[in-house]
Amino acid sequence: MRPLAELTYYEILDLSPGATPFEIRQAHKKALEVYSEDSMVIYSLFSDEERKEILARLNEAFTTLINEKARYAYDQMLIQQGAMKEGSQYWSARKKLAPVGFNGSTDTASQSEGEKPQAVENPVVKEILSQEVLTGMDLKRLRTELGVSLEQIAERTKIRPGMLRYIEEDQFNELPSRLHLKSFLKAYVQYLHLNPESVVDRYMKRIQG
Amino acid sequence: MTSIWPIGGGKGGSGKSFLAGNLGIWLAKQGNKTLLIDADFGAANLHTMIGILYQPKSLSDFLNKKVQTLAETVIETRIPNLFLISGAGNNLDTVNMAYEQKMKIFRAISKLSYDFTLLDLGAGTSFNTIDFFLISDSGIFVTTPEPTSIENVYRLMRAVYVRKIRQLLKTYHFRTLVEETEARAMGALVNNPEYLLSVIKKLEPEKGKIVEEALRAFQFRLVVNQFRKQDNPQMGVLICRIIEKHLGLPVQFIGNIAHDDLVHDAVCQKVPFLDKYPHTQTAADLKKFCRHILVARSKGERSGPGEEALEKVAEMGGNTGGIESDEAISRTHLL
Numbered sequence: 001m002r003p004l005a006e007l008t009y010y011e012i013l014d015l016s017p018g019a020t021p022f023e024i025r026q027a028h029k030k031a032l033e034v035y036s037e038d039s040m041v042i043y044s045l046f047s048d049e050e051r052k053e054i055l056a057r058l059n060e061a062f063t064t065l066i067n068e069k070a071r072y073a074y075d076q077m078l079i080q081q082g083a084m085k086e087g088s089q090y091w092s093a094r095k096k097l098a099p100v101g102f103n104g105s106t107d108t109a110s111q112s113e114g115e116k117p118q119a120v121e122n123p124v125v126k127e128i129l130s131q132e133v134l135t136g137m138d139l140k141r142l143r144t145e146l147g148v149s150l151e152q153i154a155e156r157t158k159i160r161p162g163m164l165r166y167i168e169e170d171q172f173n174e175l176p177s178r179l180h181l182k183s184f185l186k187a188y189v190q191y192l193h194l195n196p197e198s199v200v201d202r203y204m205k206r207i208q209g
Numbered sequence: 210m211t212s213i214w215p216i217g218g219g220k221g222g223s224g225k226s227f228l229a230g231n232l233g234i235w236l237a238k239q240g241n242k243t244l245l246i247d248a249d250f251g252a253a254n255l256h257t258m259i260g261i262l263y264q265p266k267s268l269s270d271f272l273n274k275k276v277q278t279l280a281e282t283v284i285e286t287r288i289p290n291l292f293l294i295s296g297a298g299n300n301l302d303t304v305n306m307a308y309e310q311k312m313k314i315f316r317a318i319s320k321l322s323y324d325f326t327l328l329d330l331g332a333g334t335s336f337n338t339i340d341f342f343l344i345s346d347s348g349i350f351v352t353t354p355e356p357t358s359i360e361n362v363y364r365l366m367r368a369v370y371v372r373k374i375r376q377l378l379k380t381y382h383f384r385t386l387v388e389e390t391e392a393r394a395m396g397a398l399v400n401n402p403e404y405l406l407s408v409i410k411k412l413e414p415e416k417g418k419i420v421e422e423a424l425r426a427f428q429f430r431l432v433v434n435q436f437r438k439q440d441n442p443q444m445g446v447l448i449c450r451i452i453e454k455h456l457g458l459p460v461q462f463i464g465n466i467a468h469d470d471l472v473h474d475a476v477c478q479k480v481p482f483l484d485k486y487p488h489t490q491t492a493a494d495l496k497k498f499c500r501h502i503l504v505a506r507s508k509g510e511r512s513g514p515g516e517e518a519l520e521k522v523a524e525m526g527g528n529t530g531g532i533e534s535d536e537a538i539s540r541t542h543l544l
Binding site: 007011012014034040043044045 | 354355356359360363364441444447448450451454455
């Protein structure tokens with residue numbers, strides 16, 4: 001057999017570097033079928049040992065790629081080795097935004113800081129951010145101006161799209177407790193690569209008032 | 210230049226002759242001068258598939274020097290543009306053909322002027338079958354969706370590729386290579402082209418590069434025949450992906466060809482299936498398959514042997530005795 005170690009986790013699962021978590025799950029499920037003991041597709045091609053080795057490597061690939069942090073680190077490694085192009089990663093496919101919740105990772109911090117000026121230099125964004133108070137409508141304008149869809153935020157932050165819509169539509173009756181709302185807003189704003197504190201505070205002002 | 214397509218598949222009954230016959234008839238009817246060569250020595254029956262009962266001449270007449278040129282063994286068929294070189298009448302000597310004789314046939318085939326030359330190969334992974342894949346950069350592998358057939362097709366593909374690598378290297382180099390590979394693999398079977406290639410590259414990077422490029426030039430195709438409703442339609446795609454991933458060999462999936470009991474009827478009546486049952490799923494699949502081959506040629510795909518390859522073949526044939534070289538190779542794929 002071709003040495004398995006030569007294949008990247010993406011190649012093992014037949015995925016592109018920009019694959020979404022959903023695609024990774026699908027690919028893993030499909031691969032488990034292909035390499036199962038009674039699979040006809042690989043009949044006679046592998047010894048039982050080889051097949052088990054492949055399965056072990058498949059699971060290794062899956063658990064790495066499905067985990068945000070592990071995948072980020074793995075991608076960085078591939079880029080350093082020249083096995084993957086900078087910019088082809090999943091995160092860069094999504095408007096070059098680094099994943100949210102990368103606490104303590106200096107790499108990510110510097111990357112997101114590098115993105116910030118772009119967003120703030122946008123005149124529309126500048127204008128909105130200069131306001132004393134921010135409404136749900138303002139958040140929506142910021143988001144659309146930066147070319148981000150609600151679904152993207154929902155997928156990344158795990159906040160359901162309905163809730164995000166309530167926030168943007170100022171439907172205060174439907175919003176959760178202050179504590180939860182604040183954390184939702186923070187995740188939302190972080191995804192847009194804006195300064196979370198100032199934006200969240202200005203939205204919350206109106207609820208207090 | 211004639212577009213040469215060897216059609217093989219390892220297992221008997223997978224439909225090689227059926228596909229070759231129908232492909233030939235279809236191509237001829239599209240106005241392409243097409244030659245069918247029955248290279249299933251010992252079990253030739255392609256002539257029956259296209260409704261020819263008596264063969265005045267056959268391939269063995271050329272090998273036995275009853276006729277001077279291969280062109281003299283060509284039989285006209287009832288279908289305009291379609292010609293046949295029959296394999297019937299070949300005796301046991303032809304079954305165990307020497308390497309030099311095969312080279313003689315190869316050279317003769319490439320000199321014939323047809324748009325398409327289709328080679329119907331026998332079952333199994335004998336050198337006769339494998340070597341006929343060396344004549345062209347194209348090749349069609351036929352399997353049915355059954356483990357027995359898939360097993361044989363994997364076996365045949367590996368054997369063909371290993372043989373291709375060997376063809377590109379001189380015998381003594383190959384021997385050292387095999388020894389070296391065996392040593393490195395701790396006694397594992399050296400029937401893996403990718404592994405063999407990686408060793409060549411380590412030992413002799415320049416040679417490795419040549420072999421790698423030559424292997425990449427091969428455009429092998431896979432057809433899943435006798436496909437039944439309950440079978441997984443993705444099987445062919447998956448097989449090709451597995452081969453590419455684990456053996457490093459690029460193989461293109463052409464499509465599934467539906468199983469139909471009417472195929473049996475058509476064969477029994479010795480009439481072309483496409484004429485007799487044109488409105489079946491099987492006929493639609495067959496036409497798709499035929500079109501694929503026609504398009505591959507019009508794209509200018511290199512499916513002839515080419516001068517360079519022929520020279521190499523001649524060179525190989527020149528410094529290795531047939532039986533001896535077969536022995537050398539048999540060590541490398543203990544199938």
